[in-house]
Each structure stands twice: as C-alpha cells, then as structure tokens.
Amino acid sequence: MKSFFSEFKKFIMRGNVLDLAVGVIIGAAFQGVVSALTDNLISPLLGMIGGMNFDMLSFKINGAEFYYGKFITAVINFVIMAFVIFVIVKLVNKIMSIGKKPVEEVATTKKCPYCCSEIDIEATKCPHCTSDIPAETEDK
Ligand SMILES: [Zn+2]
Known part of the structure; x- marks a missing residue:
C-alpha cells in the first residue's frame, strides 16, 4: 500500500x-x-x-x-x-x-601553442609543458 x-x-x-x-x-x-x-x-x-x-x-x-x-x-x-x-x-x-534552435557548441578547450596539447580555454599556464599561455590566444 x-x-x-x-x-x-x-x-x-x-x-x-x-x-x-x-x-x-x-x-x-x-x-x-x-x-x-x-x-x-x-x-x-x-x-x-x-x-x-x-x-x-x-x-x-x-x-x-x-x-x-x-x-x-x-x-x-x-x-x-x-x-x-x-x-x-x-x-x-x-x-x-x-x-529550440540547436545550441551553438561553445569551445571549452584550446591548444597550447607550445606543446599542442588540449588545455582549458581559460588556462593561463599549460598543465602539460608549464608554459605561460597568452590570455588572448585565439585558436582557429
Ligand atoms: Zn603546453
């Protein structure tokens, strides 16, 4: 019950x-x-x-x-x-x-310009090669 x-x-x-x-x-x-x-x-x-x-x-x-x-x-x-x-x-x-238009996929990752690893888009330091990432890097 x-x-x-x-x-x-x-x-x-x-x-x-x-x-x-x-x-x-x-x-x-x-x-x-x-x-x-x-x-x-x-x-x-x-x-x-x-x-x-x-x-x-x-x-x-x-x-x-x-x-x-x-x-x-x-x-x-x-x-x-x-x-x-x-x-x-x-x-x-x-x-x-x-x-319900298809939501545009927002990029959450970018490539480190030094080691080419995928890193967070907000990252200022690469977790792979520890290089400083310039803040305004636009990856296309
Ligand atoms: Zn790197």
Missing part, C-alpha cells in the same frame, strides 16, 4: 499533471465556444441548406421520439473541436520548434 501512495505522489508531482489539468480546463472552456459556434452559426446554416434545424430532427417508434438531430450536432461539434485542437497543436509545435 505504501508503494501505491508513493507512486501516486510521484504521479502528482510530475508537473505534467498540472499541464493536463490546465489543458482540461481550457478544453472545457473552449467547448463552450465551439458549441456556441455550432448551435448559433453552423446548425442554422446547415438547416438553411437542408431546410431544417438538426436539433429538431427526430423520428418516432412506438410513440418514443428519437432526436437523432442532436446527435448529429454533437458529432459536428466533435469534428470542429478536433480540427481546431489539431490546428492549435500544430501551431504550438511550430512555435516550440522555433524556440
């Missing part, structure tokens, strides 16, 4: 749990925007083309009414949402890759 809780703690502490929570909250808020878009703009538009409102679509079997139009609306919501999230993820990935 103890390992279960330590594992749980590790899971909570991972940080991406917080990211996930933020994602879920933003997603939930975003869903409101998407459903408002479909309910108020896309559904009427499709209804205009089809001559009817999806939400009103239904059929009756033995007196029970099935509003399959609401299901169609939900599917449209899902497709729009998936598409928008896909675009956002693509955009974010692009932005992230811009920030």
Whole structure:
C-alpha cells in the first residue's frame, strides 16, 4: 500500500499533471465556444441548406421520439473541436520548434601553442609543458 501512495505522489508531482489539468480546463472552456459556434452559426446554416434545424430532427417508434438531430450536432461539434485542437497543436509545435534552435557548441578547450596539447580555454599556464599561455590566444 505504501508503494501505491508513493507512486501516486510521484504521479502528482510530475508537473505534467498540472499541464493536463490546465489543458482540461481550457478544453472545457473552449467547448463552450465551439458549441456556441455550432448551435448559433453552423446548425442554422446547415438547416438553411437542408431546410431544417438538426436539433429538431427526430423520428418516432412506438410513440418514443428519437432526436437523432442532436446527435448529429454533437458529432459536428466533435469534428470542429478536433480540427481546431489539431490546428492549435500544430501551431504550438511550430512555435516550440522555433524556440529550440540547436545550441551553438561553445569551445571549452584550446591548444597550447607550445606543446599542442588540449588545455582549458581559460588556462593561463599549460598543465602539460608549464608554459605561460597568452590570455588572448585565439585558436582557429
Ligand atoms: Zn603546453
């Protein structure tokens, strides 16, 4: 049981749990925007083309009414949402890759002009031949 809780703690502490929570909250808020878009703009538009409102679509079997139009609306919501999230993820990935330019390798060693050994770039005295190294030696 103890390992279960330590594992749980590790899971909570991972940080991406917080990211996930933020994602879920933003997603939930975003869903409101998407459903408002479909309910108020896309559904009427499709209804205009089809001559009817999806939400009103239904059929009756033995007196029970099935509003399959609401299901169609939900599917449209899902497709729009998936598409928008896909675009956002693509955009974010692009932005992230811009920030992650390959870091230029900084030289940490130089060659001793006397014995040609590799020494620290900050060295003022060669550890191999004990020569004094001029401070501004630019090794290329
Ligand atoms: Zn040397």
